[in-house]
Amino acid sequence: MxxxxxxxxxxxxxxxxxxxxxxxxxxxxxxxxxxxxxxxxxxxxxxxxxxxxxxxxxxxxxxxxxxxxxxxxxxxxxxxxxxAGSIWDMALRVFEERRKREVDPTLSLLRDNMLDAPANSEEAYAQAKMHEIHDLLDALTHFASELPKMGPERLHSLMKLGAGVGKVLDMKDKFLKANK
Amino acid sequence: MxxxxxxxxxxxxxxxxxxxxxxxxxxxxxxxxxxxxxxxxxxxxxxxxxxxxxxxxxxxxxxxxxxxxxxxxxxxxxxxxxxAGSIWDMALRVFEERRKREVDPTLSLLRDNMLDAPANSEEAYAQAKMHEIHDLLDALTHFASELPKMGPERLHSLMKLGAGVGKVLDMKDKFLKANK
DNA sequence: TTAAAGTTTCAATAATTTCTGAAACTTTAA
DNA sequence: TTAAAGTTTCAGAAATTATTGAAACTTTAA
The missing domain is CATH 1.10.10.10 (Winged helix-like DNA-binding domain superfamily/Winged helix DNA-binding domain)
Structure with a gap:
């Protein structure tokens, strides 16, 4: 070597x-x-x-x-x-596999814990926070599961765009509203 | 408790x-x-x-x-x-901090290794791969550094959109081409 | 000052994770 | 069959990482 x-x-x-x-x-x-x-x-x-x-x-x-x-x-x-596959493929797999190990277990624990009513006000606060965490992880999980469907070129252009996506999203919203 | x-x-x-x-x-x-x-x-x-x-x-x-x-x-x-801050703030910080620890050192090693010409064909192949990895991590890093600028609501709508971003991006490209 | 309330440090120990290598296992060609 | 080529397993050893608790340090009120 x-x-x-x-x-x-x-x-x-x-x-x-x-x-x-x-x-x-x-x-x-x-x-x-x-x-x-x-x-x-x-x-x-x-x-x-x-x-x-x-x-x-x-x-x-x-x-x-x-x-x-x-x-x-x-x-x-x-x-x-x-x-197995290109660098992109491997990166996506590491991403997905880590999501499974680092996020999924928490998501299911939070779902369980959110089911029944809070026992007192301390627990009510805790549950509200768990709800917040759940929603965030849930959104993240959905997004991550969609990434591989996009293909390397689009992923690349998305990343290059960076925060610019925000503007594109706004543009889309305006466009939709105008055509309603 | x-x-x-x-x-x-x-x-x-x-x-x-x-x-x-x-x-x-x-x-x-x-x-x-x-x-x-x-x-x-x-x-x-x-x-x-x-x-x-x-x-x-x-x-x-x-x-x-x-x-x-x-x-x-x-x-x-x-x-x-x-x-310190909302759940979103904390998630973004964990993201950023982990990027610093998990990606940045590799990025700088790759940059160093890519500088001089390959010594033989084995090394040429290795350098090409390092280049690929570098470009991927570089794009990822840029994207990640832009995320906090977007604000929670936009981030949330981006995540909900998922692979749909691809279509929005295409739309944008078409739009730009049409107006050229 | 000083002593009480509080925090930090760090050497020693405990717990966990990783690594080795020899033995057990599997497959196939003759 | 069998023996050679190859792979896997796993108990114990080595290396790493986390935790304790007592001593040192810092700050402040009296």
């Missing part, structure tokens, strides 16, 4: 836990993304100096995130791993 | 590490959000059964996330803590 590749892979390791997995898995993911050729588990183990067992667990985890895919070569029993 | 409040606070603790902090800090944050009255460090320590020192460290951390604020009462030397 050249120094630049090395530094990228090690960086992915350091960031791994912040991105929702751990060091090893971060390194593995980084390595696979910048490798043109698919790699076997043993190659990953060698290049990263990580035990074979650890690689095996990492592969399972990366598969559960839907970030890598297996390939086979004719006349070769080994399994070759490569990233 | 009533069972419902209890369950919410404990849930925040369990989710704490997934949200970017740890159990104690998650609990503290949850407790403060659903408490109508500001709380002192000792009250937090009592209600959550957490050592006084731990609460002190948690307060510092929550302040570094800009999620809580201190208040004083006339004739009372104690410090009272309460959430």
């Amino acid at each position: 050249t120094p630049k590749i090395q530094s990228f892979v090690m960086h992915c390791g350091e960031m791994g836990s912040r991105w929702g997995f751990n060091r090893t898995i971060g390194q593995m993911c980084g390595l696979l993304v910048i490798s043109e050729q698919p790699l076997t588990a043993n190659e990953i183990s060698d290049r990263l100096n990580i035990s074979r067992g650890n690689v095996s667990m990492g592969i399972k985890e990366l598969q559960s995130w839907r970030l890598i895919q297996v390939q086979h070569r004719p006349g070769d029993r080994k399994e070759y791993y490569s990233p | 009533t069972p419902k409040i209890q369950s919410f606070v404990m849930h925040c603790g369990e989710m704490g590490s997934r949200w970017g902090f740890n159990r104690t800090i998650g609990q503290m944050c949850g407790l403060l959000v659903i408490s109508e009255q500001p709380l002192t460090a000792n009250e937090i320590s009592d209600r959550l059964n957490i050592s006084r020192g731990n609460v002190s460290m948690g307060i510092k951390e929550l302040q570094s996330w800009r999620l809580i604020q201190v208040q004083h009462r006339p004739g009372d030397r104690k410090e009272y803590y309460s959430p």
Whole structure:
């Protein structure tokens, strides 16, 4: 590995836990993304100096995130791993998977807690706050689930637009009102 | 604490590490959000059964996330803590703070690595991928930095619109083309 | 001043998470 | 069948992270 590749892979390791997995898995993911050729588990183990067992667990985890895919070569029993889809695809998957782990459980707890009437005024306040949080997370979840439907180009133009979306939205509202 | 409040606070603790902090800090944050009255460090320590020192460290951390604020009462030397701003404000802050910790370091590493020419074809491929990642994170960062400027209502209508934004964007493009 | 009320720090310990490597398992070619 | 090539599992060890609590520090009223 050249120094630049090395530094990228090690960086992915350091960031791994912040991105929702751990060091090893971060390194593995980084390595696979910048490798043109698919790699076997043993190659990953060698290049990263990580035990074979650890690689095996990492592969399972990366598969559960839907970030890598297996390939086979004719006349070769080994399994070759490569990233599943484009960088955009992977980013959207990480987004979605993290939403599932970081938001969904809270959403369902809040729904449960909001069901019955408050027992006293302290609880009434608490429930009102839970309602606020619920609405926010709910809106966020809906939005996030729609993102993949938009396709990379539109996503890109949306992001470039930034706060400008606000103006476009206002424009739309005016337009609708005028045609009513 | 009533069972419902209890369950919410404990849930925040369990989710704490997934949200970017740890159990104690998650609990503290949850407790403060659903408490109508500001709380002192000792009250937090009592209600959550957490050592006084731990609460002190948690307060510092929550302040570094800009999620809580201190208040004083006339004739009372104690410090009272309460959430800083609305739920939306807090969500935006968590978003921004996490971007700083999870994206910014990678962005700067990628910029560095992209500067000089590739040493060989393996590195050329790696650099192309890094470029892709950089562009994605860069777009994301710009977009995120614009969000707070939009205000809660517009944000809410944007989220409700979901993939529909795509159509609005197309509409805008057509409109601009027609008027060219 | 000083002592009481309050806060912070940090070394030691507890709890949790990650990693290893050897043993068990699976698949396939001969 | 069987043995070679490959993969997975998991108990224990290592590394990391969180928590406590006592001592040090700060502030203020008397």
